[in-house]
Every structure is written in structure tokens, then in C-alpha cells.
Amino acid sequence: MLAKVMRMMIVALFILALILPLFIYAGPAVAAGIFFGPGASFPLSNANGQNAEKLDLTCQYPVLSSNVGLTYSYSIDISYTGGSGSKVFDLKAIVPEGFAYAITPGYGEGQEIAAIRLDGSRGYPETVKLLVRPYAWKIPVPGEYPIVFEVASGDLKASIELKAIVTASYDLKMTTPDGRLNTEATAGQESTFTIVVANNGTADLEKVDVSCPSGNRPSGWTVTCKPEKLDLLKAQETKEVQVSVEPAEKTIAGDYIITIQAQPESKNAYASLQIRTTVLTPTIWGWVGVGIVILVVVALAIIFIRFGRR
Secondary structure, eight states: OHHHHHHHHHHHHHHHHHHHHIIIIIOHHHHHHHHHOTTOOOOOBOTTSSBOOEEEEEESOOEEEEETTOOEEEEEEEEEESOSSEEEEEEEEEOOTTEEEEEEESSSSOOOOSEEEEETTSOSOEEEEEEEEEOTTSOOOSEEEEEEEEEEETTEEEEEEEEEEEEOOOOEEEEOTTOOOEEEEETTSOEEEEEEEEEOSSSOEEEEEEEOOGGGSOTTOEEEEESSEEEEEOTTOEEEEEEEEEOOTTOOSEEEEEEEEEEETTOSOOEEEEEEEEEEOOHHHHHHHHHHHHHHHHHHHHHHHHHHHO
16 A cells, blocks of 8 residues: 555656646746646736736727828727736827827717726726827828837836828819909900919829810810929929910900819829909900991081081
């Protein structure tokens, strides 16, 4: 009997000698998986026998893309486990220069928050929203911008890296220097006025064609733009274009609409401008009319003189 007990003790000591190095070098989770099956684990404890505190941050969509001026909204889950009670955690974000941020509760329209109280025994994460937006007066250059969200309470800290991708916006506008959208022209004669082409987007535009196609003007009219093509129109840049209008010689006096359009070669932007053109009677015809009136008056005077004597 004693010999049997001794053999069992020897076997137990042998098994312990095999398990102990695994616990030391591989960790309890790996050792548990090897000897007790997948998914098995042992809780980590601190010096007081309590489970060690753990803080995790997760975000389902850590990379967001948007046009300039829009808000980037990140939903972040904060998981706090292992604590014996509740604890207050400070919330902070590190955003690129030219951006502002706000932290709000994850659900509902709440106020901005700077800290959150978490319970280590709760068992499920708390969600907060990080809202990042560029300043209205400072347009960011298209590209990728890193963001870091941090949660801390004393020595217990965690952070997560996020990213905001600013995509280019294309916005082409046309107007006149004084804002007037009307001009005057004489039938059969050329007149000129100035328009302003503005790139209000965040990306440069190349080979911008400025023209008045035949369908945008009355039949028989000639409308030309100088220059007809802007080789480069940088972001937030404006350039002037001279427009010449020559109505057909037989154009009846009145108001007519011509439409100037602008579009880059890439066709990712478009602008148009309608100009009301008032056509006047040519000066020569005015003098002809005056001459006819004078002739009629003279003829009537002669008739009255001749018949008056009789």
C-alpha cells in the first residue's frame, strides 16, 4: 500500500514539473488551453487576490472619409473590468491643428462630457461619441489626419488611434465684378463686359473651358470669351474673363438672354451665368429716322405755304 502511494506521489510530482514551466513561460491562459481544452482560462489577480483591472477601447469604424467642412463622428466603446467598484475616467482627444472636437454620450443628444464613471463589475462597455470638425475659417488640405482618443484614471490608461480622411471638394462659380447680370449691346456692333470665374473648392482645376455655345445665345449672335481656356485655376483663386457680344444686324430692339458656362477638362465641376442683354437700335438708323421726320416736316411746311398763298 505504501509503495502504491509513493508511486502516485511520484506521478503527481512529475505532472507538476511539466505544468509549472508552462504557467511560468507561456502564461496561465495557454497552459489552461493545453491541459483543459480551448477557451479555458484562469482569472488574473492582483496582490490582494482581486482580478486585475483592465481598460479596453474599441471603435467599429476607426477610419472615416468626408468632404471638407463636415463632421467626423466616431462611436467608441469603453470596457472597464476587474475593478472592485466604480471609477471616474478622464476623456481626451488629440486632434490635428485646425480641428476641434467634442465628446458626448453615445446615445441621445447629450451635453459635452470630459469624464465618465465606469463600474468594473458592469460586464458590458459604455459608448461615447467623439465628434471632430475642422474650423470653419481654416479649410484643411485634402489628405489623411490622425486622431488619438485617450481614457485615463490614475495609472490605468488606454488609447485608440483613429483617422479622418479629408476628400477634395469641387465648387466652380461665375459672377461679374460688380454683381450686375445685365449689359447693353447694339445690333451689328460688338460690346464687351467682364465676368469672374472663381474656384471655391479645395482642389485645383485644370484646363477650365469658358464659352457660350450656340444653344446658349440667340441665332446669328457672336459671343466670344478671352481667354477661352484657363490652364490652371487654383483652389480659392479667381480670374477675370472678357466676354464680347455682337448681336445680329437685324436683331429687333429688346432684351435677350445669353448663358456663359465654365467646366474643367476633368468635368468634376460646372458653373453657368445668365446675362440679360438689352439690344439697342443702331445709331445710323436713329439718324435715318430723324432725317425722315425732318423731311416730312419740311414737306408739310412747303405744302402749307403753297396752298396758303392761294
